[in-house]
Amino acid sequence: EAGVTQFPSHSVIEKGQTVTLRCDPISGHDNLYWYRRVMGKEIKFLLHFVKESKQDESGMPNNRFLAERTGGTYSTLKVQPAELEDSGVYFCASTTWAPGGNTIYFGEGSWLTVV
Amino acid sequence: AQSVSQHNHHVILSEAASLELGCNYSYGGTVNLFWYVQYPGQHLQLLLKYFSGDPLVKGIKGFEAEFIKSKFSFNLRKPSVQWSDTAEYFCAVGQPGTYKYIFGTGTRLKVLA
Numbered sequence: 261e262a263g264v265t266q267f268p269s270h271s272v273i274e275k276g277q278t279v280t281l282r283c284d285p286i287s288g289h290d291n292l293y294w295y296r297r298v299m300g301k302e303i304k305f306l307l308h309f310v311k312e313s314k315q316d317e318s319g320m321p322n323n324r325f326l327a328e329r330t331g332g333t334y335s336t337l338k339v340q341p342a343e344l345e346d347s348g349v350y351f352c353a354s355t356t357w358a359p360g361g362n363t364i365y366f367g368e369g370s371w372l373t374v375v
Numbered sequence: 376a377q378s379v380s381q382h383n384h385h386v387i388l389s390e391a392a393s394l395e396l397g398c399n400y401s402y403g404g405t406v407n408l409f410w411y412v413q414y415p416g417q418h419l420q421l422l423l424k425y426f427s428g429d430p431l432v433k434g435i436k437g438f439e440a441e442f443i444k445s446k447f448s449f450n451l452r453k454p455s456v457q458w459s460d461t462a463e464y465f466c467a468v469g470q471p472g473t474y475k476y477i478f479g480t481g482t483r484l485k486v487l488a
Contacts, residue, residue, distance in 0.1 A: 263418065293474060302379070303465065303478040316475060351419065355474055364474050366411075366419035 262286065264367035266352050272373045278340040281370045285334070285354030291315075292335050293355075293364065294327060298348040306350075309335060342374045377402045379468050381479035388456050389487050396451040396482050398440075398466030408449040409467040409476065410440055419465070425449065426471070436460070458488045 265284045273279050285292045294306040306325070307317040311332035320327070324343070329335040339346050349371050355364040382397045400406065410422040423434025430442040440451045449466060463483050467476040 291474060295476075295478075300480070302480045303467075303476075305475050305477075308475060319475075353419075353474070363421050363424070364476075368416075368418040 264352055264354050264365050266350075266367040266370045268370060269368065270371045270373075272375060273342055275344055275374055276341045278338065279342055279372060281337045281339075281350050281352075281372070283335045283337070283352030283354075283367060285352070286365055289354035289356055289365075290332070291355045291357060291364075292329060293353040294335070294337055295351040295353065295366075296348050297351065297369075298345070303351065306337075339372070342372075344374050347372055347374045377468060377477045379466055379477050379479040381464075381466055381482050383482045384480065385483050385485075387485045387487065390458055391455045392486075394451070394453040394456045394460075394484070396464055396466075396484070398449045398451065398479060400447050400449070400466075400468045400477070402447075402468060402470075405471055407469045407471055408440075408442060409469070410434065410438070410449070410451050411465045411467060411478075412462045413465070414462045422451070422464070456484075456486050458486045460484060461486045 267282045292309040295303050297303045305319040308315045309329040312329050326338045349369040351369045353364045353366045378401050380399045408425040411419045412422050413419045422438050423432050425432045425442045433439045463481045465481045466479040469476045
């Protein structure tokens with residue numbers, strides 16, 4: 261079974277440019293999450309999709325970040341325009357739903373460097 | 376606000392040494408607790424998790440963790456580390472019914488051969 265895949269694995273862009281990160285969850289996983297780790301800090305929740313709907317986007321830092329999940333399959337996270345403080349690792353994770361709890365599966369992350 | 380503290384940011388051990396990584400969380404309600412590991416160049420992998428029941432949880436690769444509710448702690452242990460355990464370890468807390476985890480800042484473990 262394929263895991264959660266993320267693209268690109270590394271990206272270096274200039275301040276003010278736009279970057280789009282993509283996440284392909286495990287097939288059949290309705291729940292998709294984006295997390296971010298700024299260098300040296302904790303991994304922080306950004307948002308949660310259930311199928312194509314945004315269930316919780318309380319962690320999105322500002323309106324320069326736009327996440328979509330058209331059709332409830334893969335998701336994209338666009339940063340426009342990118343700022344220096346956006347540098348970090350962006351993780352995607354997915355899971356099925358289980359009332360008592362379940363394991364979520366993370367991708368390898370997309371490393372973003374804004375220069 | 377919920378938070379997770381990992382007190383050791385960098386740990387260096389020799390092979391066969393014992394490991395204990397501290398994790399404390401602040402949240403008054405019921406929580407699910409996790410330890411994740413990220414090996415160099417790989418994705419975050421679940422080491423172990425606690426939802427309920429026996430507070431001593433055994434995970435993969437010989438790791439275990441003990442949930443002490445009164446101390447709000449979920450420390451990770453391994454009796455004898457190997458060079459292949461070199462990685463970054465993350466403690467995480469989540470509320471039951473949600474996967475909106477709160478992570479600690481991570482602990483980088485380096486095991487010397």
